Amino acid sequence: MGGKPSNIDLYYLAMRHTSAAKENRKGFLESNERLEYLGDAVLGLVVAEYLFNKYPFKDEGFLTEVRSRIVNRENLNQLSKKIGLEEIIQFNGHMKGSKQSFKSIYGDALEALVGAVYLDKGHKFAKNFILKKLIIPHVDIDMIISTDTNFKSKVIEWSQKENKVLNFEVTELDSKKHFKKFEAKLFVGKKQISVGHGLSKKKAEQDAAEKSCQILNIE
Amino acid sequence: MGGKPSNIDLYYLAMRHTSAAKENRKGFLESNERLEYLGDAVLGLVVAEYLFNKYPFKDEGFLTEVRSRIVNRENLNQLSKKIGLEEIIQFNGHMKGSKQSFKSIYGDALEALVGAVYLDKGHKFAKNFILKKLIIPHVDIDMIISTDTNFKSKVIEWSQKENKVLNFEVTELDSKKHFKKFEAKLFVGKKQISVGHGLSKKKAEQDAAEKSCQILNIE
Known part of the structure; x- marks a missing residue:
């Protein structure tokens, strides 16, 4: 871990909420939404594999349920604040309140960060980052499991x-x-x-x- | 591509539908459901990344929509039959008709196969397998895009x-x-x-x- 970013712009972009989108040279409005889309899939796979290995005798219904609880909006919002993204996300507060997208601004930025790490450093590095910096230190899986089913x-x-x-x-x-x-x-x-x-x-x-x-x- | 499987049992397991589950040595009923859970996440990421790179100026709404159409049940069922899984899936036909799970038996086996490849050969190999053996030769993305939105x-x-x-x-x-x-x-x-x-x-x-x-x- 701890490698330096190769492409720092990706990380800046990951912290740019859609309300603060900027036009790039080609006239395309850029925000973290595309990175969030990618990061969501990366996070999904890494958590899926982690649970697959951690619970070799649990069926796929259990694994799916636990995974969806780990990556749900509320959890990701909290996790994002825990690692300090709250302080560096760029957004336009004037649009707050009106927009659905503000409900998940922190979690979305976390997913975008994961997308940026994946693009910048590859699958293996991103997997380590997710497990060692996010899931294992910050997510209490036993607690999540013992909570009532939704x-x-x-x-x-x-x-x-x-x-x-x-x-x-x-x-x-x-x-x-x-x-x-x-x-x-x-x-x-x-x-x-x-x-x-x-x-x-x-x-x-x-x-x-x-x-x-x-x-x-x-x- | 074309590497030999290192763990052939994984592939047998991938072709075992839940209706033909077998008890393993530890008394745990084994079918392809856990591999399907994992393969679904692998496929999700690989297709997400493929579209991310293929359409650098499309927003995440477009990417999400196209991805969900590529990996929907009907598409995966068809893809699974195209590559011949229909002939090697093991299931118990007596349970057919009654069970929800038979509707997606072919697509699920395809996902399980992807899960097996991922476990056996790793992320890079699985990504190549999905793109070069499944998506690029068999999925008409332009056609999928031009079809009406759901x-x-x-x-x-x-x-x-x-x-x-x-x-x-x-x-x-x-x-x-x-x-x-x-x-x-x-x-x-x-x-x-x-x-x-x-x-x-x-x-x-x-x-x-x-x-x-x-x-x-x-x-």
Whole structure:
């Protein structure tokens, strides 16, 4: 590790959010989005292989689930801040608030950085960088595994594979009468599959989704 | 290219569909699913990088879209048959028809083969294999690009990012009166966004999704 960058411009580009895109000589607006696209794939492979080797007797459902939790937006945003990217990302704050892309500005810059390292130094170096500088020191995989499964994303994934229309209907219950403040009904097509409850909208949906996973036999 | 396999067992395993899983010495049921998980990530990166280099002035939306079309289930199934995997995949036909996993048996085996090549021969070799034996000779990227955008998947992706409930309502119109046999209404939450028409359910949904992409300003 610790090699010097061969192409420093790539790293500058990786820290340039789309809101601060600059026109290059050919009139093409440049930001870190293309590097982010590449870095996302690099990160995906490196984490996939790491888990594949770490858990030789776990099935691919487990590996896929753990991987998606490691590289999800929130995790990458946190990781990005931990390694200090927050302080060097260039963006145009005037556009903040309006744009979807600001929700993942830190994680996207981290992916772009990974893309830059990959282009600059190759697969092996990028793999070492990701594992030794990012994942192993900063990601608590045991904790991630012990956290509850995200049943909502499971049931959504299933509905898309099966081409079914999935729908949640959430209502707020009368809070004086109920501890469980929200009720979520999960429909597949027009058929109600399950009802869940929880103290937040999100938890009620999770509860309904978990029940549906059992009822519909979704692994 | 053309190197001999160092670990031939990996390749046998890659051709073993889950319906023909075998118990190994440690009592763990083995099929190609773990290799498929790994191969999917390898393929994802190699295709991502290939497009990144091939289209230096295209934005990441274009690259992501083209990549997802290249590695979609149907394409991988076809590619797998083209290179002859159909004849060597081992599966248990008695389970066919009932299982979701049979829909992608050929494409999954192709991904597993890529995973096996990657484990056996490393990243560089696997990259050459994917590009020179699979993508360049067998995938018509220009054709893939010129085909219409999949607006339905775009709008679904958007709804998940934004945490909105998306719903299609499709009705068959009276075919004596209408050329456009199906009508699809797209709802976000309870609000109807657009109406589409087409000669099939699928086309009507695509039409509604395309209109919604415009109305909702989805790129």
